[in-house]
Amino acid sequence: MQKTSSRLLTLLSLLQARPEWSGDDLAERLEVTVRTVRRDIERLRALGYPVAADRGPGGGYRLRPGSRMPPLLFDDEQVIALAVALQSTAQPAIAEDADRALATIRNVLPPRLRQRIDALHVTTVRPPGPGAPPARALDPLTTVSTAIRRREELRLDYTPHREAASQRRRVEPHHLVAWRTHWYLLAWDLDRDDWRTFRTDRMTPRTPTGPRFNVRQVPGGDVSRFVTSRFRGSDGTDPAWPCRGEAVLELPASEVVPHMADGIVEPLGPTRCRVITGSWSWTALAAGLGRFDANLRIIGPPALHEACATLARRYAAATTEPDRRPGAPGE
Template sequence: MRTMGGMQKTSSRLLALLSLLQTRPDRSGDDLAERLGVTARTVRRDIGRLRDLGYPVTSVKGPAGGYRLDAGTRLPPLLFDDGQAVALAVALRTAAAGSGAVAEDAARALTTLRQVLPPRLRHRMDLLSVTAVRPPGDRDADRTDPEVLIALSRAVRAREELRLDHRDGSAERPRRVQPHHLVTRRGRWYLVAWDLDREDWRIFRADRVRPRTPTGPRFAPRPLPGGDVGGFVTGRLRGGDGTTADWPCRGVVVLGRPAAEVAPFAPDGIVEELGPDRCRLTLGSWSWTGLAAALGRFDTGVEVVGPPALREAFATLAARYADAARPRP
């Protein structure tokens, strides 16, 4: 009869065996036996126990033989070390602080994970508090359906043309695209694709598209402008052509305020101190008038260093504001 101590020893060995199989795709039987301090026969017996528990462990053919932990048809129990468990909790808590179905699924997964964590790790997880802060009046939070993300990702990986309905305002319009990348930026999902009808690159918000089935033919991917998807998305969302992540309009001014007062309100700019009450600010925007308006909010004297287009934008705004200030009959 197997003793309680012997059963605990077997259970500990199974956990150690599972951890070894998770850290490297293929493990030889001799390597596993040596690391566990048992015979190859015991390893074969323990592999059988893992299979009975639902772990898809397959045998690897070769001179030494070995084993591989493959993906199965159902999710078996998982094993994480302390660092992995805390990292997973942080990721889930961050995702749960968002909105939509993904946030709801992350919250449920976080609850499940917390129930099985040891007290020491549960305490570390509970110390982390994440609150999603959005600008006042932001009702347009990302509520992308996870099934939409899966469908878009599948089309990207398969390099298959995609038919989708894109919601623009209150109307939905059909589009035919070649999907290239699915990206997330500041809590929102975007699909980067080549629009076949418009013959140009487009960025679609994932929460505004509805993929259709079936997908279209396979395509050969074309090079993305600039070659960097992060820079392309940032540049396009800033109003540029995507070849650079920089703002399409960038100017330099001297402001009559200390650099310490300007820097917190110019996170994308470069602030240089010129004295106790003066600083030079380099800032970008999607248009010259937009840049001039952004610089006006510092409520101080502005000296334009360049370029001339920024000075012209100030003149345009000055005339516009002067007209707005005139009393109407």
């Protein structure tokens, strides 16, 4: 039979692994009597674990939410998964909190687990800049998440990109989405009668929240597909780039592949490659191909040819026209 301390840890692990256990099942798993299980349950309660018990033939034991967070118990694989997830976060709003949580976990790990975590070390590149204090940055996420769960309308003060003044918006919040280095709220904008995405670090939710709403179906039924499509400039039904083109670059394929996140690169010899890629506009696609600082030949479509010609005229004008600002050199 296990010692009491070891048995309590096993009991706690079982209670965390399943919503409810009968006394008989726990006794069988622990190889003790039902009476011993009852005593161990009382010991866990004394340590601060809120274990509920239902009486009767169909009764059982379950962990329920409490007023404070008691110590948790994780198996080896759960610890590894949690540590890697904390290392991998690229969200500036929670980066500092994630680092502190990882340090707390790492300090109490046995050497064998610490070595496994160090072997799986993940380096996450976070954008520079001071950002908002983590505690405040988490506030909008908590408020928005609560409104999503309760299906309550939100009133927001929102500052769009490159605008100084904030706007008052009324939305039906549906999903919180992590996209690259920011959190976004996917919501139905009641004033614009359309789906919109809002960066959470540009919003200030107002309280109290509004009335409850009936949940709308995201177009296509797939949140990831819809949001990806919207960020790529499409209508939200197709995650593919709305503008796709083909070109030949005078560069080895090996030098192009690292910079082509979701494009196709085909070698055409040791010094050339064919590229098929996309962007949210033809001008952006033309500029993206030009960033490789190499000779290139546009294959198509015609809209990409026109975009390249337009950029060529703009760049030529930028280097030949005098500066017309008052007081500029040459005036």
